[in-house]
Amino acid sequence: MIGFLLRRLGASVVLLFVTALLTFVLLSIPNQDVGRQLLGMQATQAAIDAKNAQLGLDRPILVQFVSWLLPALQGDLGRSWFSSENVAVAIGNRLPVTLSLMISVTIVTAVVGYSLGVWAGVRRGAVDRFVQIFSVAGYALPGFLVTIVLVIVFAVQLRWFPAIGYTPITTSFTGWLATITLPTIALSLSAVAGIAQQVRSSVIEVMRADYVRTLITRGLPPRRILFRHVLRNASAPALVVLGMQFVGLLGGAVIVEQIFGLPGIGSMTIKYTTQGDIPVIMGLVMLSAIGVVLINLLVDLGIGWLLPKARVS
Incomplete structure (x- = not known):
């Protein structure tokens, strides 16, 4: 198991x-004049060149990358070009909102999706047809449409x-639960449909195996x-x-956070991407990449625990 984990960490x-x-x-490839965006159209070319040099944009791209990477390895992601806000602090302030939403959706998806999938795979008949119809509907309905309907009705x-709006869980648990419920339902619908269909197919296949018989x-x-x-x-x-x-x-969080006015990573991504704020974008991209790596690592460990033969693959 240790070797399995080390191989995954190295690849990550x-x-x-x-x-x-x-x-x-x-x-860095697009030739965007950041200095002019920061100083305005009335700024002189000398002032613009000085601003670009201050930001290090006059250096080769690889030199700029190394200058960003070395502090980033120590947790320093730099400052926003447009707001001068510390990138790590800005992301840290918004991360709990998106993280609480994603964890809530994952819990709902796992519990409801697994339950429906097992129910359909074991009972079959009318239950199976109901779950399949629900799965198709969950895939077919656009997420933004479901979100708008939830807002209008509930x-x-x-x-x-x-x-x-959003209420932090540290301020009020019931307030947090109220503000996170509709976004969680909006993001969970298609996810539950996918998990239910996958579990249903897997249960039926395993139930037909010789050792189960x-x-x-x-x-x-x-x-x-x-079980x-x-x-x-x-x-x-x-x-x-x-x-x-x-x-x-x-x-999905980008759309949902915009509709529900949640101050999370999704709305932050839209704001700073349209500005071309590279330090903030890099911080957000690396946060997403680390999240992907951690999730894949947890999935690999879970599969390795469920199916020991997978550890050597």
């Missing part, structure tokens, strides 16, 4: 370095939840067969899908 370090290098190079008309003929209790044998082997594919959906939540 290489992936993060390549991601950082390619992102920095791609962001926030505007029924007034059960606030339409916009043998256990049934030996008279073992159905619950023991399901100790079927789910252990059926959970690995669903775990991969769950990890991929967690990573994909960053994209």
Whole structure:
């Protein structure tokens, strides 16, 4: 298991370095006159050149990258070109909002998706058809449309939840729960549909295996067969899908945070990307890359625990 973990960690370090290098190079290729954007159209060319030199934009791209990388390895992501705000602090202030949303969605997706998938795979019949129809509908409905409907019905008309805003969990748990409920439902619908369909297919496949039939003929209790044998082997594919959906939540969070007025990473990404603020964009990209690496590592460890043979692959 230690060797398995070390191989994954080594690959993760290489992936993060390549991601950082390619992102920095791609962001630096466009010939954007940052100095003019900061000083305004009335600034003299001498002042603009001086500002670009102050930001280090007159140096080769690889030199700029190294100058960014060395402090970044120590946790210093620099300062925003446009607001002079410390990038690490700015991201840290917004991260709890997006993280609480993503964790809530993942918990709801795992619990509801697994339950529906196992229910459909074991019971079949009308239950199976219901879950498949729900999965198709969950995939087909656009996420932004679901979000708008939730706001109109439950926030505007029924007034059960606030339409916009965010309450930190440290301030009020009930307030946090109220502000996070509708965004969680909006992001969970398609994710639950995907997990339910994957679990359902895996459970049906494992239930048809010879060793499961043998256990049934030996008279073992159905619950023991399901929880100790079927789910252990059926959970690995669903775990991969769950990890991929967690990573994909960053994209969905951009839209949902804008609609619900949540001060998270998604809304921050839109603001600073339109400005071309490279220090902030690099910090956000590396945060996303680290998140992807950690999720993939956890998924690999989970699969390695569920299926020991996967550790040597």
